Amino acid sequence: MKSARIFAAASLLAALFTVPLVNCSHALAADAETVQAKEGWYGKRVDDAFVARYAILPKPDGVQIVDSRPTTRKFDPGHIPTAINIPDSQFDKFADQLPQDKNTLLIFYCEGYECMLSHNSAFKAEKLGYTNIRVYAEGYPDWIKKGHMGAVSIPFVKKLLDEKAAITLIDSRPKERKYDKGHIPGAVSLPDSQFDKLAAERLPADKNSALYFYCEGLTCKLSSDSAEKAVKLGYTNVKVVPEGYPLWAKLYGPGPTGENAVSATPAIQQGKETGTITVASFEKIFKEAPESIHIIDVREPQEFAGGTFKGARNIPINTLEKRIDELPADKPIIFVCGAGGRSGEAVDMVKLYKPALKTYFMDADIKWSKDGSYTIVEKK
Incomplete structure (x- = not known):
């Protein structure tokens, strides 16, 4: 019996050591x-x-x-x-x-x-x-x-841009050497090498914003590096566009150059309430790049005549629903009024009838003078 047990053990060991x-x-x-x-x-x-x-x-x-x-x-x-x-x-x-x-x-x-x-x-x-x-x-x-990064195609990016979807498209390449020589229309320049320095300025404040990063194609890792950094900052809707600018140029032609680039355009910073823009963000854009937004004053004509922002257009709130098709779709729209009530209603109305438009309002008390000067006090 003992020898039988020894033989069985030896056989088992042999089997273990002969597994291929x-x-x-x-x-x-x-x-x-x-x-x-x-x-x-x-x-x-x-x-x-x-x-x-x-x-x-x-x-x-x-x-x-x-x-x-x-x-x-x-x-x-x-x-x-x-x-x-x-x-x-x-x-x-x-x-x-x-x-x-x-x-x-x-x-x-x-x-x-x-x-x-x-x-x-x-x-x-x-x-x-x-x-x-x-x-x-x-x-x-x-x-x-499992938490891995997703990717989207260049045709999908084109579709989103054509629909004026609420996305932030980020070019992770060097600005002067690449971005200024041609980029996807509407893209913000945020070189990966300067991500930590410029992210707060160039990326939207809302961490749920859709972010799409691209660079120089399948041989370039700048976009994926920047995307990972954005995720670490707490952004929850981040994707890469692996084929990047080379495929865009091949499919749709060269994009705009540095002469009409938007990299210098300050990013819109959303306020605490959904649909708002902070006063600081508005004033920076109004001062440095007023051509990058549309300002729609929704007060009554007599109020509008008493003073408003330079370049603003008047569409009173009680006429907005009937004139909704007059709203431009090529740039973000900032609705303004004297206290934020009517302009906030305008944003809600557009979200209902034309949700693809990018619209914001200031939750603030604003007073204008006929000479164009104004004061803004942001509500707490």
């Missing part, structure tokens, strides 16, 4: 293999930690992340940085976007556990001769849930 070494890439994917595989899934899978090794700027060589979801509805408004988009439904049409080297690591993903698009595309790539394929089965929802 696993492939390194399989080891990295071990966590993903603990997920219960579904019928039809691709056999080799990875988790978010594995993908994060390659979803960085500058884009690493020898790997390509592929988003298998629909372009406009899914990829454009949010995807893993450095990923290209080959919708599974159009795989055969766009397969030429895959790397020529069939040994390149391909990582496919889509919309999570219930989504089969990435698995389907992985099998198709395998049939084309690719030999190093993985699927991130948890996909983009898991990527965001």
